[in-house]
């Protein structure tokens with residue numbers, strides 16, 4: 174009877190699951206081994222997704238070799254998942270990179286960490302440390318304003334000649350992260366800083382190359398001796414460099430005098446068993462630092478490069494921003510975050526830069542935390558979920574002119590700023606961007622400080638730059654030159 178009951182229960186469970194699988198989201202036909210990969214243009218996956226959405230609707234499935242993937246599209250669907258069913262979608266797919274580089278399976282930092290206690294503790298600590306940053310010393314805003322001043326001087330030293338803003342903007346944004354983590358900034362010409370930026374560039378490029386992606390999909394290949402070290406050499410070198418900076422910091426560490434994020438993290442690590450349970454160990458210090466660099470610099474600097482490009486392409490909008498800066502701030506004092514509420518037009522322009530620039534088109538991958546029913550579909554626990562943020566930021570059902578740069582999306586008839594719920598460049602819900610406040614501050618202070626001092630114009634002999642972008646770690650503008658003419 175026992176055997177009969179067991180077999181019966183298993184069979185019943187199997188039938189129940191099979192019935193549920195009948196409600197699995199629709200998708201393109203899958204081929205043996207490669208799944209549905211031929212349906213995706215990996216250089217522009219967000220565009221392939223838009224095509225598939227037309228055919229299969231807002232919730233469709235893909236198969237990446239053996240991995241089940243569900244793609245969510247459109248404002249309503251993405252909001253329902255990320256905001257109303259936040260915990261159901263809060264997990265992240267397992268990314269074996271760091272484990273295979275020798276950091277252990279228990280240290281994952283924040284951005285790629287599985288949803289759970291350690292992620293919660295590290296995220297809470299990082300958010301509050303960034304927020305309360307300064308602790309009686311320089312506030313974060315002061316640091317950003319100071320860096321904006323250095324950026325202005327560097328732009329001024331180009332003396333109106335054509336230049337590619339990428340290098341200077343990257344330096345400035347990376348310095349804000351350095352100052353947060355290590356309490357100090359670097360001169361743009363500093364040798365250590367140049368090496369950091371060089372390694373960081375390698376780190377990002379390798380992270381998005383074909384091989385790492387293949388290894389994430391077919392992790393068994395990582396068991397081949399020497400493979401992880403070879404493929405992730407950029408990441409390894411970058412992490413080694415972070416080690417050097419942390420060790421230097423530890424030499425002058427004084428628990429009674431917390432100077433920055435690293436100091437605060439080292440202090441947490443002293444809390445013995447509680448610290449270990451909450452994930453405050455040396456590996457996580459390195460990984461959270463790498464997260465803040467990785468997630469916090471390329472995103473912000475790419476957004477700024479889109480902002481300057483749109484000002485070149487739309488001089489009438491640039492004039493209106495400058496008129497508002499002159500009226501509210503004047504030409505003498507530096508912009509502050511308090512000015513933002515009095516500058517609806519500039520605020521709307523910055524929001525539109527983020528909406529139209531669409532810097533992280535697919536967000537970061539999520540994973541279902543449990544078996545769920547969603548919009549009539551069954552999505553099993555452990556399914557990778559991609560939130561198509563492009564389809565939200567350019568949703569035709571929401572935006573008046575989704576495929577044009579149109580700051581009026583964020584203005585009412587009286588020219589006052591209006592918040593829009595479908596504005597989700599930072600995603601939403603439990604995994605919402607941890608650096609949103611810092612990023613917003615950087616975008617406002619850098620943008621207004623530069624336009625207060627300079628007018629951006631196209632060099633005479635340069636063809637009109639392209640308005641479309643290319644997809645790597647983020648969606649970036651093609652390289653362009655500008656002239657910064659002092660005002």
Ligand code: HEM
Nearest residue numbers: 283284468469472473533536537599600604606607608612
């Ligand atoms: C996550 C966008 C700046 C740190 C994310 C995500 C997006 C995003 C779309 C994925 C959220 C999700 O999984 O649903 C942006 C944009 C930025 C920016 C557009 C600039 C314009 C920053 C900055 C920092 C930062 C300045 C740090 C100082 C992070 C971290 C995560 C994250 C740590 C992972 C959060 C988690 O998994 O809990 N960001 N970000 N980001 N961002 Fe940002």
